[in-house]
Amino acid sequence: MSALPRLTPADEARVARAWAVLDTVLDPEVPALSVCDLGIVREVLPQGDGLEIVLTPTYSGCPATEVIERSVLDAIDAAGLGPAHVVLRRAPAWTTDWISAEGRRKLTEYGIAPPGPTGPVGAAVPIRFMRRPAVADKVACPRCGSDHTERLSAFGSTACKSLYRCIACREPFEHFKPI
Amino acid sequence: MQASIELDRRADVQYLLRIGDTCLILAQRLGEWCGHAPALEEDIAMTNMALDLVGQARALLTRAGQIEGRAHDEDQLAFLRDERDYFNATLVELPRGDFAFSVLRNAMVATLLKLLWERLATSSDEEVAAIAGKAVKEARYHQQHSADWVVRLGDGTAESNARMNAALKELWRFVPELFASDAVDEEARASGLGPAWSELRETWFAEMGSVLEEATLAVPAESAFLSTGKRGVHSEHMGYILAEMQHLQRAYPGGVW
Numbered sequence: 164m165s166a167l168p169r170l171t172p173a174d175e176a177r178v179a180r181a182w183a184v185l186d187t188v189l190d191p192e193v194p195a196l197s198v199c200d201l202g203i204v205r206e207v208l209p210q211g212d213g214l215e216i217v218l219t220p221t222y223s224g225c226p227a228t229e230v231i232e233r234s235v236l237d238a239i240d241a242a243g244l245g246p247a248h249v250v251l252r253r254a255p256a257w258t259t260d261w262i263s264a265e266g267r268r269k270l271t272e273y274g275i276a277p278p279g280p281t282g283p284v285g286a287a288v289p290i291r292f293m294r295r296p297a298v299a300d301k302v303a304c305p306r307c308g309s310d311h312t313e314r315l316s317a318f319g320s321t322a323c324k325s326l327y328r329c330i331a332c333r334e335p336f337e338h339f340k341p342i
Numbered sequence: 343m344q345a346s347i348e349l350d351r352r353a354d355v356q357y358l359l360r361i362g363d364t365c366l367i368l369a370q371r372l373g374e375w376c377g378h379a380p381a382l383e384e385d386i387a388m389t390n391m392a393l394d395l396v397g398q399a400r401a402l403l404t405r406a407g408q409i410e411g412r413a414h415d416e417d418q419l420a421f422l423r424d425e426r427d428y429f430n431a432t433l434v435e436l437p438r439g440d441f442a443f444s445v446l447r448n449a450m451v452a453t454l455l456k457l458l459w460e461r462l463a464t465s466s467d468e469e470v471a472a473i474a475g476k477a478v479k480e481a482r483y484h485q486q487h488s489a490d491w492v493v494r495l496g497d498g499t500a501e502s503n504a505r506m507n508a509a510l511k512e513l514w515r516f517v518p519e520l521f522a523s524d525a526v527d528e529e530a531r532a533s534g535l536g537p538a539w540s541e542l543r544e545t546w547f548a549e550m551g552s553v554l555e556e557a558t559l560a561v562p563a564e565s566a567f568l569s570t571g572k573r574g575v576h577s578e579h580m581g582y583i584l585a586e587m588q589h590l591q592r593a594y595p596g597g598v599w
Contacts, residue, residue, distance in 0.1 A: 223398045255475065256475040342480075
């Protein structure tokens with residue numbers, strides 16, 4: 164990484180305000196999380212009077228990406244932080260490991276089981292058939308906490324989630340897939 | 343009516359369009375299952391996978407347009423090319439068939455794309471490498487899901503096994519095309535843009551072999567037939583699918599949502 168240019172105190176304050184504003188911009192598909200909780204805001208850089216905001220998209224085909232881009236620009240504009248533009252950065256690829264601890268807590272509260280840790284980057288994943296989840300892959304029910312759960316559907320209401328059922332409390336719930 | 347764009351068929355552009363068009367056309371076929379899959383969960387699965395594939399196609403078509411240097415964007419490349427300028431593998435343009443046919447094709451294509459993305463993650467083109475770094479994770483999930491269904495249906499009832507065998511017989515004829523070498527592949531390999539697809543042959547057969555074995559299906563003998571979609575010469579089904587995809591852009595030039 165190249166050395167960061169030194170920021171003036173005014174720039175620093177503006178960037179800090181921008182981060183605070185971005186923390187109020189919610190993901191349209193999972194409105195419990197802000198774009199900062201989700202880990203898709205990678206950098207906020209001062210550019211003259213304006214700001215450059217670097218976002219990393221979650222899924223290749225995520226229809227929310229363009230909505231998020233617009234919401235981010237609207238929020239920065241409404242806060243009077245000057246002209247902003249968004250740069251989409253694909254590499255390194257977004258991973259659910261970037262969801263903050265705070266984001267995970269909010270997901271559980273919202274009724275979505277947060278993703279577990281992903282494997283090492285680039286590691287080969289063997290194909291396993293009709294797999295029984297390993298203990299580490301168990302998904303705990305966001306309502307009652309029991310890990311006596313089963314997967315109902317590999318895909319859910321959005322590409323990033325799958326559908327589960329808790330066998331203990333009988334409630335269905337969604338799971339944010341680790342990717 | 344909106345006229346076709348004139349594509350520069352240079353090798354690096356063709357190489358990227360082979361992959362991008364394979365994603366695009368399969369996505370279109372998967373979208374046909376919306377509201378028609380045998381179970382709600384699979385309806386959602388087919389369309390979710392289609393969505394990932396459209397996203398991957400958009401990124402690759404955009405990059406191919408930049409490399410081509412004629413200011414063609416993703417939409418022009420998706421909707422305004424003539425049939426001979428699409429370079430998808432023939433396999434993905436075949437009609438969707440029954441559910442057995444669709445899940446087997448998904449497993450075959452997801453396995454191929456996964457192996458391609460793994461190698462493209464170290465492409466000499468940084469943008470392609472970045473696209474691949476994301477797409478490989480999606481392709482792994484598609485492969486796992488589709489392979490599970492191949493096993494479930496192959497090793498299922500007499501009816502599901504018969505349907506899976508029929509699908510296998512039909513689809514296997516289109517495998518040799520996937521790994522046939524030509525100058526486009528060779529140039530991509532030499533420049534470091536991406537692997538020659540023939541380099542993936544051995545691993546693809548090993549992975550598909552283990553899926554078919556688990557599914558109690560015998561690997562068919564290799565076909566002598568060589569389809570040619572990757573060279574732009576398509577089956578009779580391609581014109582119909584393009585007509586459906588292109589109709590709006592052709593009839594209402596530049597129309598947007």
